[in-house]
Amino acid sequence: MPELPEVETTVRGLVPVLQGRELVSVEARRADLRFSFPPDLRQRLTGAKVTSLGRRAKYGLINTDRGDTLVFHLGMSGRWRIDPEELGRHDHFVVETDERRRLALNDPRRFGSIDLIRTGRLQVYEPFAKLGPEPLSDTFSTDHLVRSLSGRSAPLKALLLDQRIVAGLGNIYVCEALHMAGIAPARAGGRISKQRVARLVAAIKEVLLAAIEAGGSTLRDYARPDGELGYFSKQWRVYGREGEQCACGALIRRRAEGGRSTFFCPSCQR
DNA sequence: ATGTCCACCTGCTGGC
DNA sequence: TGCCAGCAGGTGGACA
Numbered sequence: 001m002p003e004l005p006e007v008e009t010t011v012r013g014l015v016p017v018l019q020g021r022e023l024v025s026v027e028a029r030r031a032d033l034r035f036s037f038p039p040d041l042r043q044r045l046t047g048a049k050v051t052s053l054g055r056r057a058k059y060g061l062i063n064t065d066r067g068d069t070l071v072f073h074l075g076m077s078g079r080w081r082i083d084p085e086e087l088g089r090h091d092h093f094v095v096e097t098d099e100r101r102r103l104a105l106n107d108p109r110r111f112g113s114i115d116l117i118r119t120g121r122l123q124v125y126e127p128f129a130k131l132g133p134e135p136l137s138d139t140f141s142t143d144h145l146v147r148s149l150s151g152r153s154a155p156l157k158a159l160l161l162d163q164r165i166v167a168g169l170g171n172i173y174v175c176e177a178l179h180m181a182g183i184a185p186a187r188a189g190g191r192i193s194k195q196r197v198a199r200l201v202a203a204i205k206e207v208l209l210a211a212i213e214a215g216g217s218t219l220r221d222y223a224r225p226d227g228e229l230g231y232f233s234k235q236w237r238v239y240g241r242e243g244e245q246c247a248c249g250a251l252i253r254r255r256a257e258g259g260r261s262t263f264f265c266p267s268c269q270r
Numbered sequence: 271a272t273g274t275c276c277a278c279c280t281g282c283t284g285g286c
Numbered sequence: 287t288g289c290c291a292g293c294a295g296g297t298g299g300a301c302a
Contacts, residue, residue, distance in 0.1 A: 002295060033279080034297075058296075076295055077280075090280085109279045111296060129295095154273055162299085170295055239295095258275060261293080 002074035002112075004135065005208055005232070006056060009215030010054050011060045013014055014103070017082060018050045019060060021097035028094045032114040034075060041116045044068055045095070055228045057131050057167035061122075069119045071127075075111025080104065131167040135204050140166055141164030144196040149189035149197065156192065157185035157262055160204075169204065172239045173211065175263045177204040179238045179246075185262045186255075210235065238263040 002010070026045045031037065038044075047062035047127045055061060062070040072078075081104040087094065091104035093114055105114065117125050132148070133139035148165045149156070159165055169177070178185050178201035183196055192200075214232035238246070241263060242254035250267030 006295075073296080075279095075297085107279095108281065109294090109296095112279070119287095152272080158273080161296090172295060256293095258273095261275095 001080060002058060002076070003170035003173050005054075005173070005211035005215050007058050007060055007074060007211050008055055009165050011055050013082070014060070014080060015053050017101045017103060018097065019053060019099070019143075020050065022047065022049045023064075024098050025096040027094045028092070029094065029223050030086070032108050033092060033107065034073070035115075037114050038116055040227070041070075041114075044116055045070065047220050056122075056128060057134070057163060058170070063119055064178060067119050071111045071113075071115045071117055071120060071122075071125070072105065075107055075113070077109040077110060078105065078107035078112035081106050130164050132163060132165045134169065135166050135168050135208055140201065140204075142194065142201050142253070146194055147200055149192065149225075152189035154189055155186045155257070156183060156189045158258070159189040161260075166204070167219050168208075171260055171262075172236070173207055175203070175239045176207045176237060177263060179263075179269055180207060182268055182270065184266075186257075187270075209221070238265060 004253050009217045023045050024047070026042045028037070028042060044066065045064065045068070048066045048068065050062055051065050052063045054063070058073060060074075062072070063160055064070070072090060083102050084091065087104060088106070090108045092103065092107060092110070093105040096102045105112070122128060133144060138180065141179060145166070147250060149159060152159055155162045160169055160177070161171070175185070177200065181196065182198040183192065183200060211232040213236065227265050235238075241252045244252050246252050246265035246268060248268045250265055252263060252265055255262045255264070
């Protein structure tokens with residue numbers, strides 16, 4: 001379930017296991033995730049101490065005292081398993097700490113990735129270079145979004161999924177934020193009043209914060225091998241609710257666009 | 271440049 | 287019960 005809140009929750013879940021710990025064992029069980037990591041990754045990580053963890057957009061960051069940052073992306077189906085009893089065929093990357101805690105990056109579809117980057121070069125790291133602002137930062141403002149949408153004819157929903165405009169939103173939270181802001185997903189990006197853009201910016205921040213909060217309370221579900229959805233899935237107002245009643249009474253609709261499903265309320269989203 | 275579609279990969283669900 | 291189509295949280299490349 002990896003959009004920004006899930007990655008944030010994952011990173012917070014890794015902190016107690018990894019922060020300040022030495023990596024005594026690093027095992028790559030298969031290298032062909034979305035792309036292959038550097039061949040010296042294992043050597044550079046083994047014996048290194050984790051100094052801190054972080055997140056950029058949907059990427060998790062694990063910093064070491066050797067000046068390297070392990071960058072991971074969970075793709076569609078990735079998650080970290082904490083202290084798995086045994087390893088399965090989708091546990092592609094496994095580390096063990098000096099406290100004998102074990103972490104396995106599990107990703108059946110292998111759309112995720114890991115990479116090892118010099119920490120000082122993260123800003124010029126290619127996948128990061130084009131990313132837009134963090135949605136929860138002050139840089140992500142009404143002015144920024146108005147500028148980014150200006151003159152664009154693509155559906156607003158598609159533009160919000162563009163990580164160059166705002167980094168970290170995915171299909172679920174875009175649907176939820178648009179519903180919260182009362183804006184139709186198909187509306188052209190450049191044809192939304194500033195006032196409504198302001199409402200949208202607030203809705204995006206609100207829905208992400210709420211999801212992080214809910215995720216934080218279900219961290220254990222997250223790390224578990226069965227990979228259940230966090231509690232926030234129970235708070236979805238439109239996502240996954242085709243045919244159900246919106247709070248306004250109308251029926252929620254689903255529309256497929258470019259291979260993705262959009263859920264919306266035709267009555268309160270205009 | 272912008273907009274749109276598709277491939278990448280595996281697993282699960284629902285309909286027949 | 288078994289099979290198969292359809293669908294799934296992301297990303298980036300191809301194309302018009």
